[in-house]
Amino acid sequence: MTHHYRINGSMIQQFSGKPVSIIGTVSKIHPSGNVLDLETSDQQHIVVRSSDHIVDVNPGNIIEVLGEVDNRNQIACDTIVTFEPEQTANFDMDMYNQAVMLFQHYPQDYLVNL
Amino acid sequence: MALWEQGGGSGFQQRKAGGSGDNDTGSGQRSTVKGVLTCTVATILNAKHSESDNCFVYKHLKFNTVMVMGLIREANHEVNGSLATYQIDDHSGGLLEIKWWHDDSGEPMKPLTYIKVVGQVKTFNNKVHVVAHHINKMQSLNELLAHSIECVHASMSIRKQGELTGSGMTSNTSHTSGQTQQSSAIANGFTPVQNAVLNVLKTVTTMTGYSVTEICKQLKQFSENQVKQALEFLSGEGHIYSTTDDDHFRAASN
Numbered sequence: 453m454t455h456h457y458r459i460n461g462s463m464i465q466q467f468s469g470k471p472v473s474i475i476g477t478v479s480k481i482h483p484s485g486n487v488l489d490l491e492t493s494d495q496q497h498i499v500v501r502s503s504d505h506i507v508d509v510n511p512g513n514i515i516e517v518l519g520e521v522d523n524r525n526q527i528a529c530d531t532i533v534t535f536e537p538e539q540t541a542n543f544d545m546d547m548y549n550q551a552v553m554l555f556q557h558y559p560q561d562y563l564v565n566l
Numbered sequence: 567m568a569l570w571e572q573g574g575g576s577g578f579q580q581r582k583a584g585g586s587g588d589n590d591t592g593s594g595q596r597s598t599v600k601g602v603l604t605c606t607v608a609t610i611l612n613a614k615h616s617e618s619d620n621c622f623v624y625k626h627l628k629f630n631t632v633m634v635m636g637l638i639r640e641a642n643h644e645v646n647g648s649l650a651t652y653q654i655d656d657h658s659g660g661l662l663e664i665k666w667w668h669d670d671s672g673e674p675m676k677p678l679t680y681i682k683v684v685g686q687v688k689t690f691n692n693k694v695h696v697v698a699h700h701i702n703k704m705q706s707l708n709e710l711l712a713h714s715i716e717c718v719h720a721s722m723s724i725r726k727q728g729e730l731t732g733s734g735m736t737s738n739t740s741h742t743s744g745q746t747q748q749s750s751a752i753a754n755g756f757t758p759v760q761n762a763v764l765n766v767l768k769t770v771t772t773m774t775g776y777s778v779t780e781i782c783k784q785l786k787q788f789s790e791n792q793v794k795q796a797l798e799f800l801s802g803e804g805h806i807y808s809t810t811d812d813d814h815f816r817a818a819s820n
Contacts, residue, residue, distance in 0.1 A: 453657075453660060455657065456657040514707065533637060535707060539704060542708065544711065548707075548711050554715065555718065558722065561719075561721035561725065562714070562721075563624070563625070564606060564659050565608040565658060
């Protein structure tokens with residue numbers, strides 16, 4: 453389990469090729485069942501490709517995607533973390549977006565294994 | 567000074583054990599770092615145990631008890647036992663082993679769920695793990711968010727405290743919820759008022775000393791009430807004494 457950078461939509465290009473964690477809202481699941489469209493904490497849309505068939509996920513759900521940014525600025529995802537409705541009700545997506553930037557600005561305090 | 571205290575005398579000499587100092591644990595040398603540090607998994611995995619500080623150290627952080635939040639990647643429950651072992655991942659890099667001796671209440675936690683753990687860091691075979699005091703399922707994603715922000719805040723507070731007081735900070739309080747210390751100088755164990763009153767009384771040249779009114783005149787920055795309270799405290803402790811009447815004081819060390 454390597455360090456995954458917590459990012460939002462506008463940071464995707466910056467983190468090409470790196471392992472990332474993104475929390476966002478599912479806007480659409482492709483008919484193929486392996487690809488979904490995620491709205492990030494800064495209201496951008498990214499494409500997430502999963503290695504497995506995506507289950508237990510519906511549009512409107514908040515999920516966490518763990519994977520790598522590929523050269524098309526899409527996420528090649530190996531893990532999707534789903535949450536119970538009680539866990540995501542009232543989730544402050546704006547605050548999360550600010551926190552994501554906070555972690556970037558304070559690498560000496562948000563301690564990770566690079 | 568008695569003969570035998572003079573040191574270097576023929577015969578009886580004080581000797582210190584080896585080079586490691588005496589075993590006087592009451593001297594506070596091996597005081598334990600108390601308090602709970604909210605931190606990332608990477609912090610714990612990178613920490614080294616310090617014998618001299620009797621705690622784990624990573625960069626500017628010193629800790630024994632930690633609070634972490636992470637995703638369960640692996641869960642192992644002893645079949646007929648009370649030990650559950652979890653490998654948790656908070657994306658800071660690495661997996662942290664959590665040992666949880668539980669009673670039979672509560673359902674076992676499953677992989678790919680987030681949990682919050684408070685526990686003590688231990689090493690075994692050169693590998694760290696945490697013995698949990700408390701484990702709770704994450705109630706809300708806001709909890710995870712707050713936790714991550716608190717990790718930054720805790721680290722920042724501690725770093726700033728360290729910068730203020732220099733490396734001589736041997737305080738045991740790794741109280742990290744951002745509560746700032748009572749830095750309004752408690753010098754020598756006295757408050758500013760008490761210190762000021764005592765210093766005034768130390769300048770006394772007469773046997774009568776100074777009256778409350780005279781002291782207040784010299785310490786315009788404090789109210790009469792404050793001065794009176796300080797006098798009460800100081801005389802109670804024996805630093806000052808009253809002279810001709812209850813209104814006049816002198817410092818005991820004059």
